[in-house]
Amino acid sequence: MHNQLDARPARRAVERNVATPLARAILSGKARAGSTVAMDIEAGQISLAVSGPDRRLCA
Secondary structure, three states: OOOOOOHHHHHHHHHHHHHHHHHHHHHHOOOOOOOEEEEEOOOOOOEEEEOOOOOOOOO
């Protein structure tokens, strides 16, 4: 029986919808050391908002 809540589909969903956008924000410099990252779901769409200091994550 295929269940969308099994571990593998859940892991892929978290990776696709949380880890990848967060990694892109870090690599692009939008999320820096001391930043606050908030994720929101509205109408099935996940959005990422970054706020906080203007310091770089890596020197």
